[in-house]
Amino acid sequence: DNGIITHFLGYFGYPQQSMLNDAGNFVPIYVLSSIWQEVGWGSIIYLAALTSIDQELYEAAAIDGANRFHKIFNITLPCILPTIVIMFIMNVGKLMSLGAEKVILLYNPAIYETADIISSYVYRRGIIGTDWSFSAAVGLFNSVVNFILVLSVNALSRKINETSLW
Template sequence: MHVASNMAALEQPETPVPRKIKPERFRSFKKYWDLYLIMLPGLAYFIVFKYLPMGGIVIAFQDFSAFAGIRGSEWVGLTHFRNMFMDSEFYSVFKNTLLISLYKLVWGFPGPIILALMLNEIRNMMYKRSIQTLVYLPHFLSWVIIGGILINVLSPSTGIINQLLGMIGLEPIFFLGSKEWFRTILVASDIWKEVGWGAIIYLAALSSIDPQIYEAAVVDGANKWKQLIHITLPSLMGTIVILFVLRLGSVLDVGFEQIFVLYNPLVYDVADVIETYVYRTGITQAQYSFTTAVGLFKSVISLILVVFANQAARKLGQNSLW
């Protein structure tokens, strides 16, 4: 009997003793309060300029009136979206946006990678820092300044490029008024301005590669090319994939300031993009609801591209955003 009672007592589950949950989250705030404090300005920026304005998306489904406000404006459903798809000018603008963005992606995305690989091979630190300073500098110049430089350099009468063409017997070219040259100038100037700044992340990733891996490769007889193919690029692949996914999120943002500064009526057919179209139609013609619908359409396309690219990266076994 004693044995049976002891066995029954052993089989009974023990009553869990309530444990005091440690406030790990609050400990984290207390321990890293300085980091959270530094994060506040960036967080405030996204809340004020990115999330709060999203409340205005509702006017895409209204016949918005500035006098009646959002609450007093009439709801029209998907009328503005139907008008958008029936507008022949919108298709031309959408085509220009895709083409310019595709050119910038194909030619501009590899640029920082190539530059970082070249800078990483420079062993003279003074020379390397001088080159880095020169290639970083254009990023800090506004498009207004760069636009003025391009207008002066490419001027058909006084520009240095056309003067050089005249010296070899060629006719001057109005580059910024030529439909054949305008997109090339857009892509080339964007690469020149941002390639140095984009290389910073890749240089940081390159610095994290263990030098012993290269030493082992040299012992095995690997030259620079084989080291690049089998060590450097695979080590950068995670960073490349993440930045490529993020780049697809802004694939329809081709740069309003750049195009607005450089384009003119002569090149509207090849230079007018969604951002300039929204500005011209929404601000100057006060079609707020219609242009909000256009902007919402652009945001949905960007979101789909990010999700698709992220899923593709996960299936390929690469790093992803989530």
């Protein structure tokens, strides 16, 4: 209740409260911190893909009279499409874990019902509750479903645009 955001909101008449102990605040905090975390890494990857595009393609398109939108849809997107597809496949691979480390770090008993995901549930049952066999079974199920998702998206990607992880 003494963070910079609660002090800022206090100037506008909102009561100062511990934001991490309120279940209603967990989802916005998690989503905003995830966006903040992933935008930097994604920007680096996509910027590297953009810089690998040959500038002569843009010059030739300009000579042919292409405007900015034609350059985007006919040069830029087709050139970075393999990067977009690989990043999509890799993000599908992270779909079932949903940033478990961040959830566990933000975790407390006041928000268990809101914040519980499969990985944090496995952590709570296995490490804290010492129910090793059950948490191992749930973790294995999670991994198998995640593996099937990655294989499916990879096969679909290979059929659609001939880009895949393997």
